[in-house]
Amino acid sequence: MKSRPNTNPPGRKKIMASFSQLMATKDFQSITTAEIAGNAGVTEGLIYKYFTDKKDLLYQVLNQHFTAFQALIEERTATGKTCFEKLETIIFASLESYTQNRVFARILLLEVRNTPMYFESCAYSMVKKYAATILDIISRGIENKELKPDTDRFLLQKVILGAIEHACLKQVIFNRELDVTAASSGIINIVFYGVKNNECQ
Amino acid sequence: MKSRPNTNPPGRKKIMASFSQLMATKDFQSITTAEIAGNAGVTEGLIYKYFTDKKDLLYQVLNQHFTAFQALIEERTATGKTCFEKLETIIFASLESYTQNRVFARILLLEVRNTPMYFESCAYSMVKKYAATILDIISRGIENKELKPDTDRFLLQKVILGAIEHACLKQVIFNRELDVTAASSGIINIVFYGVKNNECQ
DNA sequence: CATAAAGGTAAGTAACACTTACTTACAAAG
DNA sequence: CTTTGTAAGTAAGTGTTACTTACCTTTATG
Structure with missing residues (x-):
C-alpha cells in the first residue's frame, strides 16, 4: 500500500x-x-x-502564478536597504509581473473578486501574504524613523496597493505597453515626498 | 400618431x-x-x-447610481477653493458614496470589470468623466503652482483613484464600517506631504 | 498475479440565460 | 364609436453549459 x-x-x-x-x-x-x-x-x-469547480480551476491557476511571484518578491526585497528602496523594488516587481504576465494580472485584478468564495481560497491567502510584506516594510520604516512617526501604516499600505493596481489597470485591460520604471519611481516619489509645491513662488 | x-x-x-x-x-x-x-x-x-442582457441590466443599474454620484461630485467640487480642498472633497464624497451605497460599490469595484463589454457601456463613460474631473483638478493645481511643476498628472490621478478604491475595498467586500473622514484626510495628507521623515533625528 | 487505486472516458442531467409567439391595454386618427 | 398601431406584458419553450455518474484502463507493488 x-x-x-x-x-x-x-x-x-x-x-x-x-x-x-x-x-x-x-x-x-x-x-x-x-x-x-x-x-x-x-x-x-x-x-x-x-x-471542484470551474472557479476552483481559476483559483489554482492564479495560485500557481502567485507562488512564483511571491518567491520573486521575497528574494528581491531581501537585498534592499532602505524602506524607500524596498518599496520601490516591490512596486517595480509587481508592475513588471503584471505587465509581463497579463493572464496573471487579468485574473487577479479583474476576474476573481466577484465571488465570495475567492476570499476563502488559498490564492487569496497569498495576496494577504503579499500585502503583509508591504505592511512589514512600512512598519520597519516607521521604527527606524525613515518614515514620519505618525504615519497611518494601514492607510499607506492601501495607497501603495491601490497605486500599483491603477498604474497598470488600463494597460492590462486594453493590452497596452507600460513604462514600469517610470511608473514605479513616480509612485514612490509621490508617496515619499508628496506633490505639494514648497518652493517660494 | x-x-x-x-x-x-x-x-x-x-x-x-x-x-x-x-x-x-x-x-x-x-x-x-x-x-x-x-x-x-x-x-x-x-x-x-x-x-439586451443580464449584464446590460447590471450596467444600467450602475449607470443610474453613477449619474446621481457624478451630480453630487460636481456640485460639491464647485465650492472647494484650493486643489487640496477639492481633492479632499472628491475623495471624501467617493468613500462616502461607496460606504453608504454598498450595492453601487460592489458593482463598480467587483462585478463589472471582468467583461470587455463593460468598457463600451455608458456606465464606463461615466467613470471616465469622474476620472477626468480628478485629472482636471490636478492640472489646475499644477498651473497655479499649488502642486510641484514636475508632477506626473496621470500618475497622480491613478494613485488617487487607487487609494480611494483600496481604502474601502475590504470594507465593501466584508461589509465592515469605515471612518470616511479619517481615510480621506489620511490619503490627501500622504499624497500632498509625503511620508518621508524630514525631522532631524 | 491479484488488486487497489489513480488516470482517464463517455454519456447524461438539471439549471439557467435567452427566444418566440402570443395576448392585453390604450391612445389617438378617421 | 370604431379602427388601428404600438407599447406593456405573458407563457411556454430551447440550446448551451457546468457539472455528475457509471464505467474503463493503466500501473505499481504486496
Whole structure:
C-alpha cells in the first residue's frame, strides 16, 4: 500500500495550461469547459477529477502564478536597504509581473473578486501574504524613523496597493505597453515626498 | 400618431429595483433571471424587453447610481477653493458614496470589470468623466503652482483613484464600517506631504 | 498475479440565460 | 364609436453549459 508521491498528473497539467492559454485571449465567463478540455486534449469530465469547480480551476491557476511571484518578491526585497528602496523594488516587481504576465494580472485584478468564495481560497491567502510584506516594510520604516512617526501604516499600505493596481489597470485591460520604471519611481516619489509645491513662488 | 413620451414603464422600474435589492445580499452570478422576475412581480421575458442582457441590466443599474454620484461630485467640487480642498472633497464624497451605497460599490469595484463589454457601456463613460474631473483638478493645481511643476498628472490621478478604491475595498467586500473622514484626510495628507521623515533625528 | 487505486472516458442531467409567439391595454386618427 | 398601431406584458419553450455518474484502463507493488 504505497502512498504514491504527490505527482501532478499530465491531465491536470494540460488542463491548467490549456486554461491559462485561453485566458490570454478571452474572459473567464466566455471560456467553456468543453473548450478547456478540447484545447487540453482531454475529456470534460477530467476537469472535475482535479478541480471542484470551474472557479476552483481559476483559483489554482492564479495560485500557481502567485507562488512564483511571491518567491520573486521575497528574494528581491531581501537585498534592499532602505524602506524607500524596498518599496520601490516591490512596486517595480509587481508592475513588471503584471505587465509581463497579463493572464496573471487579468485574473487577479479583474476576474476573481466577484465571488465570495475567492476570499476563502488559498490564492487569496497569498495576496494577504503579499500585502503583509508591504505592511512589514512600512512598519520597519516607521521604527527606524525613515518614515514620519505618525504615519497611518494601514492607510499607506492601501495607497501603495491601490497605486500599483491603477498604474497598470488600463494597460492590462486594453493590452497596452507600460513604462514600469517610470511608473514605479513616480509612485514612490509621490508617496515619499508628496506633490505639494514648497518652493517660494 | 403621437410620439409617446419616453416614459419609464413600471415593469422596467420594478426589474431594476428588484435586481438592486438582490445585489445587496448576493453576487451577480448567483442571481438568476427567474429570481429577478419573481422578486419584481413580472415574468422573465419582460427583462429582455428592456435589457439586451443580464449584464446590460447590471450596467444600467450602475449607470443610474453613477449619474446621481457624478451630480453630487460636481456640485460639491464647485465650492472647494484650493486643489487640496477639492481633492479632499472628491475623495471624501467617493468613500462616502461607496460606504453608504454598498450595492453601487460592489458593482463598480467587483462585478463589472471582468467583461470587455463593460468598457463600451455608458456606465464606463461615466467613470471616465469622474476620472477626468480628478485629472482636471490636478492640472489646475499644477498651473497655479499649488502642486510641484514636475508632477506626473496621470500618475497622480491613478494613485488617487487607487487609494480611494483600496481604502474601502475590504470594507465593501466584508461589509465592515469605515471612518470616511479619517481615510480621506489620511490619503490627501500622504499624497500632498509625503511620508518621508524630514525631522532631524 | 491479484488488486487497489489513480488516470482517464463517455454519456447524461438539471439549471439557467435567452427566444418566440402570443395576448392585453390604450391612445389617438378617421 | 370604431379602427388601428404600438407599447406593456405573458407563457411556454430551447440550446448551451457546468457539472455528475457509471464505467474503463493503466500501473505499481504486496
